[in-house]
Amino acid sequence: MHDKTLIELSRALNAGEFSSRELIEAFLARIDRLDGRLNSFITVTAEQALAAAEVADAKRDGNEHPLLAGIPIALKDIICTQGVKTSCGSKMLDNFVSPYDATIVEKLAGSGTISLGKTNMDEFAMGSSNETSFYGPTHNPWDLTAVPGGSSGGSAAAVAAGLVPAAIGTDTGGSIRQPAAFCGITGLKPTYGRVSRYGIIAYASSLDQAGPMARTAEDCALLLETIAGHDLRDSTSVARSVPDYRAELGQSLSGLKIGLPREYFGEGLDPAVDAAVRDAVKTYESLGATVREISLPHTHLAIPAYYVIAPAEASSNLSRYDGVRFGHRCDNPSNLIDLYKRSRAEGFGEEVKRRILIGTHTLSEGFFDAYYKKAQQVRRLIRQDFVDAFEEVDVLMGPTTPTPAFDLNAKKDPVSMYLQDIYTIAINLAGIPGITVPAGFAEGTEGERPIGLQILGPHFAESQLLNVAHQFQQNTDWHLRRPAIAEETA
Amino acid sequence: MQWETVIGLEVHVQLATRSKIFSGASTAFGAEPNSQACAVDLGLPGVLPVLNEAAVAMAVKFGLAINAEIPEISVFDRKNYFYPDLPKGYQTSQMYSPIVGPGEVEITLDDGATKQIGVHHAHLEEDAGKSLHEDFHGMTGIDLNRAGTPLMEIVSQPDMRSAKEAAAYLKAIHAIVTYLGISDGNMAEGSMRCDVNVSVRPEGQERFGTRAEIKNVNSFRFVERAINFEKERQIELLEDGGVVEQETRLFDPELDETRSMRTKEEANDYRYFPCPDLLPVVLDQAYIDHQRRSLPELPAEKRARFQDELGLSAYDAGILSSSRAMADYFEVVKDVCGDAKQAANWVQGELSGALNRENLSIEQSPVAARQLGGLVSRVVDDTINGKAAKEVFQALWNGEGDSADDIIDAKGLEQVTDTGAIEAMIDQVIADNPAQVTQYQEADDAKRGKMIGYFVGQVMKASRGTANPQQVNALLKEKLDQA
Structure with a gap:
């Protein structure tokens, strides 16, 4: 069962090949047996999942057949789930049990999906390797000596290893696409405002967006349709109807205009990644697409701008973790200042502290104009680059990451870690959607390491992106490859 | 030397919306602690603010009432600081693009003269909760019922020159907001509070003196008293060769004095930046016209x-x-x-x-x-x-x-105007007071004028106050002068 896509599972359940309870039990058994090696889950909610499966089975017996009913998924531990620990990968929230559900949790439950638990992540989504998690790093299922990417590394690893058929991640600067690429799965970062942020713990509010991580573009389409839509509780969600994404998947690519951003194929790009991406582009040409080079002239400013804006917002967003109402509180505070200082010093890890410091500094009197305001100006330029590019072409293609998954503990210097997101970060600054699909492999230490192709489109062009990704998957089999651990039985 | 006092006021008005500025929780006063604080007010992880349109309408009405510019776009900013009754670690306010631009308030002084006081701007923001230091034995209680209550802060120009003018301005603001029905204006419950900026300068000098800000003065009377004390303190300081420090002070109504709270060096850097969770507020002319038509x-x-x-x-x-x-x-x-x-x-x-x-x-x-x-x-x-x-x-x-x-x-208080009935009572009073009648008749006109009051009183008494006094007076005069 564990090698099936969501669509296949849905058909099998409705055909009576197995019950939802059997399906949930099978995945729980896999988590139980295999996740010790991966560390992809922080919390497994087995009891709740089994109870929900009973309900789903009863409904199916009553002749109700919603597409996703009784199908397991997993949620990144940044998504608030009522009655379940929601840690955000941090000691600060190790004791936080959310009293409410995020909007997307309500929507997923409404469609009948069953959460198996909460997946591991970089602390407060700050990281590109899952190594900043308070709960220890997640391992890449393809090569356990490699990182799974981050910050949605737990979600990516769990899906790749067949511990769950699909998961929800969040992406602030590449946190869905980079781990999806590293783990050889499909991941979509929707347009900013497409999916409600209500109940998703904020890292950088103007950049955060949740999205699906699954085996195929088709599964991503199904999940996006479930979680997308306007939410009155999120002022930044957009009042725009949600298309039937799966209905758009059959479109021909003949005449599709693909742009290759010159700046995405420069220095620092691993030759294996470069070759895989160029091969993928050739596949598209064979499907009738035309290809031309294009320029995104402000690409080099994306990382500097991001590392001003995101930490600035984070420094403010994370102020609520003060030891007063919830989360970690230090023992025996001697006074208020001591309570603040020690609770925060003990509760936050290194990278989170670093970004709070950066953000506090860039917002300070005397620096605000030089950093924050300037970064916002740069952000507008970067957005304009994309708007201009999409006047010329339908989609942009390039590598999702400069290299395949790197080794655990390999990147000690924060800046070299930040450079991981060089091809993904600008997309968040511009607010446009991006999808990554598996497009090849490179040599690793204990196994091959996947390579991702990133496809970018204009604002709200998710339908097109999903179709372009789907057509690639109809003509290639990279997305069907499984790591050895996924072949193991529970 | 003659000194001139320069005063500016920042008035915080609690807006009379039913729910909070960024959440659906009730704003009613006096509920059980923390019973009116929802997930958004508590600043739980993951929650988001949604702007209450009623608060926007109220601010716009105020702006129109003081003939202010209403900018097409206004923006909410975060004011970052740590305090236990500030759940998110920041207050959502408006720093750079407030909802109400420059306007004017007319005040009336005791002599009936009027004066225009400039309003620099007015902006919307959320209130914090309350820290309760009593009843918790070495601990502090936090009540977040008030957290998220909508406030409008009205910032005046430094246009006032006396405590009386400041009080008149505050009263004028009070009148406007209560007329508009956008606040109950109840100062005792904190629906209107004010910070007072006071400085002095030698008369004729153009440059402003260094100001002190007196925080949270919550009655018209206290505003006058605080300003008068502060003005005297600063003048005394300067005349003794000292300097006024820029600082925040507190008014103590018990001792009738202001005390230093914190100096400029201790001031916070609030790291204001636009709140990424809220969209800019865009008001078109049709909306503004609609609000204008609804002004009382x-x-x-x-x-x-x-x-x-x-x-x-x-x-x-x-x-x-x-x-x-x-x-x-x-x-x-x-x-x-x-x-x-x-x-x-x-x-x-x-x-x-x-x-x-x-x-x-x-x-x-x-x-x-x-x-x-x-x-x-x-x-x-x-x-x-x-x-x-x-x-x-x-x-x-x-x-x-x-x-x-x-x-x-x-x-039975209906006035008796029947001449016959009054005459009967007068006849009785004359009959009962022969000595006084003789006295009256022997007196000259000037004395008579004073003495007639006695008879009027007797007749009124007899009528239990219901007789028409003018009639009584006239008829009495007639009868006594005749007799």
Whole structure:
């Protein structure tokens, strides 16, 4: 069962090949047996999942057949789930049990999906390797000596290893696409405002967006349709109807205009990644697409701008973790200042502290104009680059990451870690959607390491992106490859 | 040296929305601690603010009432600081693009003169919770019911030159917001609070002196007292060769003095930046026009109408339009009795006197406007005389009857104007007081004028106050002079 896509599972359940309870039990058994090696889950909610499966089975017996009913998924531990620990990968929230559900949790439950638990992540989504998690790093299922990417590394690893058929991640600067690429799965970062942020713990509010991580573009389409839509509780969600994404998947690519951003194929790009991406582009040409080079002239400013804006917002967003109402509180505070200082010093890890410091500094009197305001100006330029590019072409293609998954503990210097997101970060600054699909492999230490192709489109062009990704998957089999651990039985 | 005091006010007005500015929780005052704080007010991880449109409408109405510019776009910013009753670690406010631009408020001084006070801007923000330091034995209790309550902060220009002007400005703001119905203006419950900026400079000097900010002054009287103390403190300091430090001070009404809270060096860097969770507020002309059409008659307009159409004096018109409650009360009395001057006299005289004695506001008056109107009607149509009217008022105040007419009937206070009946009483009084009558008749005109009061009193007493005093006077004179 564990090698099936969501669509296949849905058909099998409705055909009576197995019950939802059997399906949930099978995945729980896999988590139980295999996740010790991966560390992809922080919390497994087995009891709740089994109870929900009973309900789903009863409904199916009553002749109700919603597409996703009784199908397991997993949620990144940044998504608030009522009655379940929601840690955000941090000691600060190790004791936080959310009293409410995020909007997307309500929507997923409404469609009948069953959460198996909460997946591991970089602390407060700050990281590109899952190594900043308070709960220890997640391992890449393809090569356990490699990182799974981050910050949605737990979600990516769990899906790749067949511990769950699909998961929800969040992406602030590449946190869905980079781990999806590293783990050889499909991941979509929707347009900013497409999916409600209500109940998703904020890292950088103007950049955060949740999205699906699954085996195929088709599964991503199904999940996006479930979680997308306007939410009155999120002022930044957009009042725009949600298309039937799966209905758009059959479109021909003949005449599709693909742009290759010159700046995405420069220095620092691993030759294996470069070759895989160029091969993928050739596949598209064979499907009738035309290809031309294009320029995104402000690409080099994306990382500097991001590392001003995101930490600035984070420094403010994370102020609520003060030891007063919830989360970690230090023992025996001697006074208020001591309570603040020690609770925060003990509760936050290194990278989170670093970004709070950066953000506090860039917002300070005397620096605000030089950093924050300037970064916002740069952000507008970067957005304009994309708007201009999409006047010329339908989609942009390039590598999702400069290299395949790197080794655990390999990147000690924060800046070299930040450079991981060089091809993904600008997309968040511009607010446009991006999808990554598996497009090849490179040599690793204990196994091959996947390579991702990133496809970018204009604002709200998710339908097109999903179709372009789907057509690639109809003509290639990279997305069907499984790591050895996924072949193991529970 | 002659010193000039320069004053600017920051007035915080709690807006009378039913729910909070960024959440659906109730804003009602006095509930059990933390019973009106939802996930958003608590600042739980993952929650997001949604702007309450009612707060926007109220701010726009205020802006229109002070002839302010209403910018097309305004933006919410975060003001970052740590405090236990500030759940998110920042206050959502407006720093760079406030909802109301520059405007003007007219104040009326004691001598009836008016002066325009500039408003720099007004912005929307959320209130914090309350820290309760009593009853928790070495700990602090946090009540977040107030967290997220909508506030409008009105920042004046430094245009005031005396404590009296500042108090008049505050009263004018109070009148405008209560007229608009956008705040209950209740200073005791904290619905209106103000920070006062005070500096002094030698008369004629253009440059402002260094100012001190006095925080959280919460009554008209305290504003005057705080300014007067602070002005004296600064002048004394300067005359002794010292310098005024830029600092935040606290007014202590018990000791009638201001004390230093923190100096400029200790001031926070609030790291303001646009709140990424809220979209800019965009107001088109149609929306602004719609709000303009819904504006009620404002204090200045009402004052002018009271003078021009009702013929009241500037003084009466000013007092009767000073608050919407007062104006509404007066207008009901006037409509019922049909005599604006009598209505004005009764509202400002008998009623205000009684309210002041009992320390009640006009909203708390035991005599309803309709009841007082009924009473004044009977004065206007001569059913009762002035003395009886006071008795009826007292009876209404004590709740002895539902209407003036009931009380007049029950107490038999209807004025006696029947000449025959009055003459009969006069004849009786003359018959009963032969010695006084002789005395009167032997006196000259000047003395007689004084002595007649005795007889009037006797006749009024005999009528239990119901006789028409003018008639009594005239008839008595006639009879005594004849006899």
